[in-house]
Amino acid sequence: MTSPTPSLPLSSLLILLLFSLFHVSLTASTSPTTYIYGGCSHIKYSQNSAYSASLNSLLTSLVNSATNSPFSKLTLTSPATISGVYQCRGDLPESSCSTCIRNSVSQLGSLCVNSVGGVLQLDGCFLKYDNATFLGVEDKSVVLKRCGGGGGGGDSGELVSRRDQVLGYLASLSESYYRVGESGGVKGVGQCVGDLSLGECQDCLVYAIQRFKGDCGPVGSGDLFLGKCYVRVMVDGHGSSWYGSNGSSQDDEIERTLAILVGLIAGIALLIVFFAFLRRLCDGKDGK
Template sequence: MSRILTITTLISLLTITVLTTPATSSTDSFVFGGCSQLKYTPGSPYESNVNLLLTSLVSSAAFTTYNNFTIKSPTPQDTLYGLFQCRGDLSNGDCASCVARAVSQLGTLCPDSSGGALQLEGCFVKYDNTTFLGVEDKTEVLHKCGPLIGFDSDELNRRDVVLGYLGTSDGSYKPFRVGGSGDVSSVAQCVQDLSASECQDCLSEAIGRLKTVCGPAVWGDLYLAKCYVRFSKAGAPSNGGNGNDNNGNDEVEKTLAILIGLIAAVALLVVFLSFLRKVCERERGCK
């Protein structure tokens, strides 16, 4: 009976935890993610390396907004590379919170995968057993565009001025950049394992593609593998999948419904087992 009481207590605690979990903040909103098709064997040295790497990323995020790690192994294929980067305007506390959530989501998104990457609104996390650190990569991962504003030359000029500012280098290394002109604002960032010239090259490529794919839109986001560029007009509709709180809340509500259903099922099972135990004791046929 004490075991049954323990299970019931755990169910109660789980219910409280689930119902009091706050909704996902915009910093933690999902942008994109992907996983390696290769899988590792649970309990293998590679799994230990993955756990060590992800733990290191979360711990390091409390002190800096970017870091990379290499977990070496006697077996080359078990050597692991990883990094995290937070948006340049985040505090250490917000960065640590974002990276912890990203790592948690990676575990759900990419179970037993030898590599994975996840971009949230405020941070980016990636790991793989093939080195990507310091490697320039201008592969397009995602682009999204808002409603068209027509061919308003003033709006387009302001957008081009803002994006041109982001793409201009003054010779210093600035992986995180923000700009604005009138009611148009923008932000851009490179992953900091790139050199200054590689960062500049990546941003120039992203800006050119963004202007092409989004045209005269009120907002636009374009993510390459190692950098991104975003712009928006004040008062424009929210950037679709890059911070849609309604979608986030819907997902939370769905998750709560599933968990509450599971809790109810477990509770019924506990009641049934308790009843069965009592019947067995009366019949003196069960130990």
Template sequence: MTPYDSNVNSLFSSLVDSASVSNFNKFEISPPGNSHWDDVYGLFQCRGYLNSAECKDCMAASVSQLKTICPVSTGGTIQLEGCFVKYDNTSFFGIEDKMEASRKCGPSGGSNLDVLSSIDNVLTNLISENNQYFRKVDLGSIQGVAQCVQDLSASDYQDCLSEASRSLRSECEASISGNMYLGKCYIKYATDNGKCLFQHHLHHRVMVV
């Protein structure tokens, strides 16, 4: 095992352990005496609706899958339904990332103007919830959630969510549900005919690799 591989394993252990007490944390693993080429940076974030046990469980699943998917990589990212993990050999902390990672549009709801207007209201309310990294809006028949990675500044995460919302409405238009994952934020909505956004038993499902 190389020094870098050993540092990655230490990082993964730190991420999983930290998830039992926090829904976000970041680490730099740089043991004394090691070359800076062996440094590794990583962070995790769990969904705002998960409790500490669910967060740690989701993180353990994420790390296990990363070890399988990226066994010899110097970095990797995985987005499960309930948590997000990223690591690399160069620091990415505090750097905005608005590149589209994944999107999914549900079935069309036709041209029901009331539904479309309510969807717009949900997305607008999600964006306007200032200074909240995790945001949830429930207008009865329509739910919406959004979250940004907490290493971003307030202006950067507002910018990220605005871009995610614009892209989601452009791509999913009349859909009764939809989600848009950018590099460091996501936004999603669903109507009564879509799916519940807070299904805890699905938080191990892979969304983005």
């Protein structure tokens, strides 16, 4: 006679489910396709026009380039003049870059219907197209600014000091388009669009850092996106990269969701334990 196959106790299954839910939620919160900002030209083109054909050709070429390059720019002059550029975040693998650009093209198609120009910044990539001249042109206009809470330990002075150390380090990496730094739990990242020269990139990032310090003051984390570069600061996992498209923290939403799930699972587990205790109690009485 064979013995029954052992199975995991229900309590163990509940714990595994809880960790699975946490892992899925945490992974989703850091998706490269998380929306940050977007914008469209007020000028429209007609469907089936020469510009429509050029735009489709441009976007197809950029999507194809993203399979093997984190950056590409292109200008078409026939059948109509149009330029485009994309830039993936410096730490993204090729597969994630490609997915991010495909997602950007899809989102811009819905966001900027028949618009001559469009721009979209996702967490992992940047995409822009227009018939105006913008390639190789430095753009230090502030597109998005968010100053978030610190989220780390220590007083505000220590936090700001570490933040400024990280920002100073980013400013010193003048030979890089993508820059990362960390000090005492404060993490920073800066990046330029690759159509700028290194000198223009340095100028753009230094300006972004100065604006960040001035505009956010004694705040540890946040984002500052200019037209062709950005600076982002996080403190102990809290801050810029956790924000969603509405400017609220996805991390806070995840924590609330997990708190509800934990409460529900804990309640179910207590009920199971209670009924199991009653069953054993009854079985014990029957056995006497």
